[in-house]
Amino acid sequence: MEELLFDTPVAVVDLDKLEKNIEQMAALCRARGIALRPHIKSHKIPEIALAQLKAGAIGITAAKLGEAEEMARAGVKDIFIANQITGPAKLKRLAALAAGIKLSVGVDSWRNARELDQIARETGLVLDVLVEIDTGLHRCGLEPGPQVIELAKKLRERPSLHLKGIFTHAGHAYGARGPAQVEEIGRDEGQVMAQLARQLKAAGTPVEVVSVGSTPTARHAAQVPGVTELRPGNYVFYDAIQLALGVAAVGNCALTVRATVISRPAPDRAVIDAGSKALNLDKGAHGASLVRGFGIVLGRPGLTIERLSEEHGILALDPAEILDVGDVVEIIPNHACTVINLFDTVLGTRKGKAAEVLRVAARGKSR
Numbered sequence: 001m002e003e004l005l006f007d008t009p010v011a012v013v014d015l016d017k018l019e020k021n022i023e024q025m026a027a028l029c030r031a032r033g034i035a036l037r038p039h040i041k042s043h044k045i046p047e048i049a050l051a052q053l054k055a056g057a058i059g060i061t062a063a064k065l066g067e068a069e070e071m072a073r074a075g076v077k078d079i080f081i082a083n084q085i086t087g088p089a090k091l092k093r094l095a096a097l098a099a100g101i102k103l104s105v106g107v108d109s110w111r112n113a114r115e116l117d118q119i120a121r122e123t124g125l126v127l128d129v130l131v132e133i134d135t136g137l138h139r140c141g142l143e144p145g146p147q148v149i150e151l152a153k154k155l156r157e158r159p160s161l162h163l164k165g166i167f168t169h170a171g172h173a174y175g176a177r178g179p180a181q182v183e184e185i186g187r188d189e190g191q192v193m194a195q196l197a198r199q200l201k202a203a204g205t206p207v208e209v210v211s212v213g214s215t216p217t218a219r220h221a222a223q224v225p226g227v228t229e230l231r232p233g234n235y236v237f238y239d240a241i242q243l244a245l246g247v248a249a250v251g252n253c254a255l256t257v258r259a260t261v262i263s264r265p266a267p268d269r270a271v272i273d274a275g276s277k278a279l280n281l282d283k284g285a286h287g288a289s290l291v292r293g294f295g296i297v298l299g300r301p302g303l304t305i306e307r308l309s310e311e312h313g314i315l316a317l318d319p320a321e322i323l324d325v326g327d328v329v330e331i332i333p334n335h336a337c338t339v340i341n342l343f344d345t346v347l348g349t350r351k352g353k354a355a356e357v358l359r360v361a362a363r364g365k366s367r
């Protein structure tokens with residue numbers, strides 16, 4: 001392996017922890033008898049997607065067409081794009097992808113449904129679609145209610161579209177004030193969706209897939225009868241935001257950023273070579289986050305990553321801390337999913353030793 005690949009700042013994945021995280025989520029789904037379709041936007045690495053499938057996932061979820069294309073190239077055969085795909089250029093790519101693999105896509109408007117129907121008819125496909133439901137995040141998705149039944153009925157009338165299911169993402173759990181509220185949001189996510197599925201059935205538009213999930217809510221939503229599929233993403237790595245929510249422990253965190261101290265300009269200040277272009281300024285997207293600083297320096301509670309400029313991380317030191325230029329620190333980032341998107345490669349380790357280099361193949365695939 002090239003020396004450059006180990007030099008800091010470097011993203012490091014503890015492969016043993018990663019495999020354990022993958023297995024634990026698979027075991028949860030097996031125990032509940034529900035399908036696992038992990039979201040790969042968290043790692044963007046085909047080898048990790050293939051490991052998730054090997055551990056029992058039925059397919060994967062992607063946010064972007066480009067991510068899905070990259071995963072299909074690596075051999076993934078069943079992909080759900082949990083997002084709205086619109087506009088001629090993307091629809092053409094969607095149809096090309098759907099011709100080669102089992103592909104499904106989100107929809108939450110009749111206008112978008114008509115575009116999907118048109119491209120499916122033009123290319124002789126039947127496109128699987130899942131209606132997105134808003135269970136509280138207030139991003140995309142229809143509010144549960146008659147508007148869902150109305151859209152479902154219209155979708156049913158289109159022979160080129162197959163209404164496969166409904167899906168939601170309770171991302172507002174990231175704004176929760178602690179584990180109890182996370183649990184409440186997770187149960188609610190499952191219950192709202194299961195009830196909606198019953199209403200759809202009663203209205204003559206039954207759905208086979210009721211898909212839910214975020215990493216914080218997964219284990220709670222999975223308890224609700226009627227939920228058929230879980231789509232967590234971040235759980236492969238976990239991160240400081242999950243720690244703050246009480247979802248994981250430090251020992252579960254599989255992704256770290258390794259950085260070197262480059263300056264000790266004052267007794268209470270050190271500077272590392274990882275700034276916002278390695279750690280990002282992310283403190284959590286959906287609500288007031290409980291994190292402190294811009295990551296957790298492993299084994300060094302007296303160090304706080306107080307500020308980031310692009311290429312510098314500014315650490316505040318407790319007086320007892322000893323840290324010198326050239327020292328290397330290991331950081332659990334606040335948000336693993338956005339950190340991954342900053343690196344071309346990650347260094348896979350086992351028992352602290354370099355084991356392999358993984359290419360973040362779907363990095364930057366935001367179209």
Ligand SMILES: Cc1ncc(COP(=O)(O)O)c(C=O)c1O
Nearest residue numbers: 039082169214215231232233234
């Ligand atoms: C639609 C959708 N499904 C699933 C997930 C996975 O959630 P998490 O990253 O919390 O595991 C996300 C994350 O953003 C998402 O947007």
